[in-house]
Amino acid sequence: MGRLISGYAVSQLIYAAAELGLADRLEDGPKSGAELARAVGADPDLLSRALRGLAAAGVVAYDGDGRFRATPLSRCLVSGAPGSLRALARCGDESYQAWGHLVHMLRTGETAFDRCFGTSRFEYLTQQPAAAAVFNEAMGAMLTQNAAAIVAAYDFSRFRTIVDVGGGRGALISSILSAYPAARGVLVDTPAVIADAEAHVRSRGVAERCTLVGADFFESVPAGGDAYLLSQTIHNWDDAHARRLLQSCRRAMAPGGVTLVIEMMLPPRFEGTPADYPLVMTDLQMMVMMGGRERTEAEHRALFHSAGLTCRTVIRTQSPLVILEAGEGPGG
Numbered sequence: 001m002g003r004l005i006s007g008y009a010v011s012q013l014i015y016a017a018a019e020l021g022l023a024d025r026l027e028d029g030p031k032s033g034a035e036l037a038r039a040v041g042a043d044p045d046l047l048s049r050a051l052r053g054l055a056a057a058g059v060v061a062y063d064g065d066g067r068f069r070a071t072p073l074s075r076c077l078v079s080g081a082p083g084s085l086r087a088l089a090r091c092g093d094e095s096y097q098a099w100g101h102l103v104h105m106l107r108t109g110e111t112a113f114d115r116c117f118g119t120s121r122f123e124y125l126t127q128q129p130a131a132a133a134v135f136n137e138a139m140g141a142m143l144t145q146n147a148a149a150i151v152a153a154y155d156f157s158r159f160r161t162i163v164d165v166g167g168g169r170g171a172l173i174s175s176i177l178s179a180y181p182a183a184r185g186v187l188v189d190t191p192a193v194i195a196d197a198e199a200h201v202r203s204r205g206v207a208e209r210c211t212l213v214g215a216d217f218f219e220s221v222p223a224g225g226d227a228y229l230l231s232q233t234i235h236n237w238d239d240a241h242a243r244r245l246l247q248s249c250r251r252a253m254a255p256g257g258v259t260l261v262i263e264m265m266l267p268p269r270f271e272g273t274p275a276d277y278p279l280v281m282t283d284l285q286m287m288v289m290m291g292g293r294e295r296t297e298a299e300h301r302a303l304f305h306s307a308g309l310t311c312r313t314v315i316r317t318q319s320p321l322v323i324l325e326a327g328e329g330p331g332g
């Protein structure tokens with residue numbers, strides 16, 4: 001219990017390691033606390049003690065001669081490495097502060113992040129470009145890991161125009177357009193994120209086939225697409241907002257079009273086993289940061305139904321994400 005009670009300390013040590021870029025500095029060999037402190041501009045005694053904590057938690061290894069070295073865990077925090085979690089860890093300061101308001105949220109229903117920062121998560125990101133850059137990088141890095149599994153699991157060949165709604169910097173739409181050279185894409189996100197997306201889409205070589213649109217997706221999304229993707233976007237919202245988002249897509253869909261919700265999915269029954277840990281914690285992260293939630297298949301189906309859509313197919317991928325395909329009209 002003592003370890004669990006001080007779990008926030010490990011989380012903050014990892015945040016500090018990510019923020020200071022310690023893992024990058026260990027890539028070319030072991031270093032003492034003083035060497036690392038010089039490299040990252042920190043106090044040598046204090047950083048050495050923090051490194052002892054990271055070693056005790058298994059994030060770095062201690063050589064016994066005063067030097068710390070990289071481990072498979074610390075390599076997850078190396079900048080720019082495939083699947084790097086550094087940007088995600090760098091979001092840890094805001095998460096930490098928001099989680100401090102959990103009891104208030106449980107008592108009142110007010111979202112912990114909003115209580116802490118005086119505004120919603122996405123409004124905050126609009127106002128804080130540096131934090132937004134880190135958040136968008138974190139989302140892009142995680143999605144890049146899963147995009148191949150999504151492209152492999154679903155046949156997009158029948159769609160001429162694919163609209164990625166809340167698509168961030170375009171990691172998913174770029175992967176789909178690369179795999180389907182005849183398709184055209186539309187990337188929709190807030191104007192601030194879209195301003196940042198062009199270079200990313202260009203670097204993927206699909207800029208000529210991808211239109212970038214800054215919009216509030218609750219108001220409207222560009223009309224006439226054959227498929228509307230909502231990747232890990234519905235789970236950011238409570239049912240009322242999620243319904244409005246699905247309704248925006250339904251209104252915009254071309255006749256015969258589909259909406260594809262891509263999310264992790266809660267099992268129908270909660271078993272309370274250690275295997276539930278990642279999903280349950282993600283559900284709580286959505287709750288604390290945005291008042292959102294993860295959902296079961298039945299909850300997704302009910303949400304589609306309330307927005308005038310019918311879920312027709314649920315497709316598993318070789319990743320934690322599933323694809324729920326919905327269209328207008330009767331179905332399963």
Ligand SMILES: C[S@@+](CC[C@H](N)C(=O)[O-])C[C@H]1O[C@@H](n2cnc3c(N)ncnc32)[C@H](O)[C@@H]1O
Pocket residue numbers: 122139140143165166167168169172188189190193215216217218230231232233236
């Ligand atoms: C959790 S991210 C998901 C990004 C990407 N689809 C993925 O799978 O990683 C949710 C996205 O919704 C965007 N977003 C939030 N509110 C929005 C709004 N009102 N209008 C348009 N985009 C919005 C955010 O900027 C963010 O890029």
